[in-house]
Amino acid sequence: MQHDKVLILDFGSQYTQLIARRVRELNIYSEIHPFNKIPTNIEAYKAVILSGSPNSVRGEDVLHPDLSEIRGKKPLLAVCYGAQYLAHFSGGLVGQSSTREYGRAKLSYIKEAEEFFQGISVGSQVWMSHSDTIKELPTNGVLLASTHDVANAAYKIEGEETYAIQFHPEVYHSTDGTLLLENFLVKIAQLNQDWTPDSFIEETVTSIQEKVGNDKVVLGLSGGVDSTVAAVLLHKAIGENLYCIFVNNGLLRKNEFTAVLKQYEGMGLNVKGVDATDRFMEALAGITEPEAKRKAIGRVFIEVFDDEATQLKEVKWLAQGTIYPDVIESVSATGGPSATIKSHHNVGGLPDFMKLKIVEPLRAIFKDEVRRVGATLGIDTELLGRHPFPGPGLGIRILGDITKEKVRILQEVDAIFINGLKEWKLYDKVWQAGAMLLPVNSVGVMGDERTYEKVVALRAVESTDGMTADWVNLPYEFLQKTSNDIINKVKGVNRVVYDISSKPPATIEWE
Numbered sequence: 001m002q003h004d005k006v007l008i009l010d011f012g013s014q015y016t017q018l019i020a021r022r023v024r025e026l027n028i029y030s031e032i033h034p035f036n037k038i039p040t041n042i043e044a045y046k047a048v049i050l051s052g053s054p055n056s057v058r059g060e061d062v063l064h065p066d067l068s069e070i071r072g073k074k075p076l077l078a079v080c081y082g083a084q085y086l087a088h089f090s091g092g093l094v095g096q097s098s099t100r101e102y103g104r105a106k107l108s109y110i111k112e113a114e115e116f117f118q119g120i121s122v123g124s125q126v127w128m129s130h131s132d133t134i135k136e137l138p139t140n141g142v143l144l145a146s147t148h149d150v151a152n153a154a155y156k157i158e159g160e161e162t163y164a165i166q167f168h169p170e171v172y173h174s175t176d177g178t179l180l181l182e183n184f185l186v187k188i189a190q191l192n193q194d195w196t197p198d199s200f201i202e203e204t205v206t207s208i209q210e211k212v213g214n215d216k217v218v219l220g221l222s223g224g225v226d227s228t229v230a231a232v233l234l235h236k237a238i239g240e241n242l243y244c245i246f247v248n249n250g251l252l253r254k255n256e257f258t259a260v261l262k263q264y265e266g267m268g269l270n271v272k273g274v275d276a277t278d279r280f281m282e283a284l285a286g287i288t289e290p291e292a293k294r295k296a297i298g299r300v301f302i303e304v305f306d307d308e309a310t311q312l313k314e315v316k317w318l319a320q321g322t323i324y325p326d327v328i329e330s331v332s333a334t335g336g337p338s339a340t341i342k343s344h345h346n347v348g349g350l351p352d353f354m355k356l357k358i359v360e361p362l363r364a365i366f367k368d369e370v371r372r373v374g375a376t377l378g379i380d381t382e383l384l385g386r387h388p389f390p391g392p393g394l395g396i397r398i399l400g401d402i403t404k405e406k407v408r409i410l411q412e413v414d415a416i417f418i419n420g421l422k423e424w425k426l427y428d429k430v431w432q433a434g435a436m437l438l439p440v441n442s443v444g445v446m447g448d449e450r451t452y453e454k455v456v457a458l459r460a461v462e463s464t465d466g467m468t469a470d471w472v473n474l475p476y477e478f479l480q481k482t483s484n485d486i487i488n489k490v491k492g493v494n495r496v497v498y499d500i501s502s503k504p505p506a507t508i509e510w511e
């Protein structure tokens with residue numbers, strides 16, 4: 001089935017993915033492409049959205065695509081930088097605002113009887129984030145809306161289906177943002193709202209069947225949302241020809257290996273659990289440097305996975321839980337490559353020598369869509385609501401060298417913290433939580449005894465994608481109870497601290 005598609009041209013805004021997700025929440029399929037790589041099959045897209053950008057149209061580094069195949073030929077919505085871009089190069093004027101305009105604003109004027117603003121009234125809150133402003137509208141520009149500080153907050157071009165807005169409809173704080181996108185995409189551009197979990201499942205199952213045929217497929221399960229949903233989809237398509245491998249690297253959460261394995265078996269998946277704890281521990285002995293740990297864990301994982309996969313005869317495909325954000329080509333504002341802060345070795349990295357073909361059923365969808373698809377497939381909601389957990393597991397939460405005893409201590413601490421979050425109904429309010437075992441001892445007193453034991457740090461963050469994050473203001477009573485429980489119950493720990501750093505400048509994991 002061919003879906004109506006929206007092309008989102010990315011100028012490097014931090015919100016571009018959010019635009020794509022908002023469009024998809026309207027059950028309309030959208031794709032992100034860099035502004036300087038407009039797809040050659042432009043006729044396949046029924047509408048185009050230009051994103052914002054950290055750049056200025058007045059600077060030397062103005063991002064300058066040729067829109068001649070788009071403008072006036074199909075419905076176009078330009079957001080923030082996009083709106084300035086259209087104004088600047090089409091007879092308008094963009095200048096620096098007298099005040100930088102960030103945050104909430106209210107629409108103070110809306111042109112009457114405009115389909116674009118249907119259902120939206122003066123007073124509606126919008127989210128601004130710009131330092132340039134549109135001083136004069138472009139040729140044939142018609143003012144559609146203003147705020148108190150921004151006279152040209154929205155305009156259209158007479159004679160075209162071109163609309164431009166200075167504010168960000170994709171951001172949650174723009175209260176009618178989704179309605180505005182719907183007005184543009186459904187009322188004006190007349191796209192079909194047929195991109196649903198059901199249609200995705202149906203089409204993906206058919207395409208897997210066509211692609212894979214009667215071949216065997218192997219997949220590494222991690223206990224996380226993506227690999228699980230990928231497995232269930234593949235299982236629906238090819239049944240017993242899907243072979244899943246779940247490796248215990250000895251760095252999983254407490255009881256996770258047995259509990260998750262049981263859950264997978266209950267879902268009818270053909271899964272083999274491989275306990276390779278000793279192999280990982282041997283490879284990690286004495287390693288303290290974070291990147292070296294990641295490399296060792298990644299290498300052993302591939303060895304173990306390969307050993308298992310080669311025992312399966314005639315496997316031709318490797319399935320991976322790759323999702324859309326992993327494959328979107330990003331626009332670098334500076335034009336240069338971004339520095340590697342941490343190498344993320346995810347489960348399922350493909351060793352060249354395995355020579356398997358790749359199948360990635362979730363390649364086109366975002367994490368929230370993976371969850372919706374998972375729910376439609378009947379996967380347990382608790383599993384779908386799980387916090388992300390790094391591939392190297394507790395290995396990068398034990399600072400310094402890793403031993404079985406340290407893993408045991410951290411598993412106990414982590415279990416008390418995570419179970420506490422669940423009991424206090426805080427788990428779903430937190431994007432990710434975990435505990436770090438620090439490589440220092442501190443002095444304490446228990447009864448009449450002096451102790452000299454380990455310090456653990458608890459971390460709970462809110463985030464949307466892990467790229468930026470802030471610490472969560474957990475209730476003091478909860479922290480107090482959790483700290484008491486940990487120190488009283490976990491032998492070897494006498495001090496608990498709570499991490500109150502945001503990302504940036506800190507990262508979520510300590511290593």
Ligand code: XMP
Pocket residue numbers: 294342343344345346347388389390391392396432466467503506507508509510511
């Ligand atoms: P940082 O620490 O970079 O983490 O702020 C951002 C997100 O990525 C996860 N993370 C990893 N995931 N392999 C993974 O699969 C890794 O090596 C790795 N390092 C960090 C982290 O848990 C957070 O969700």
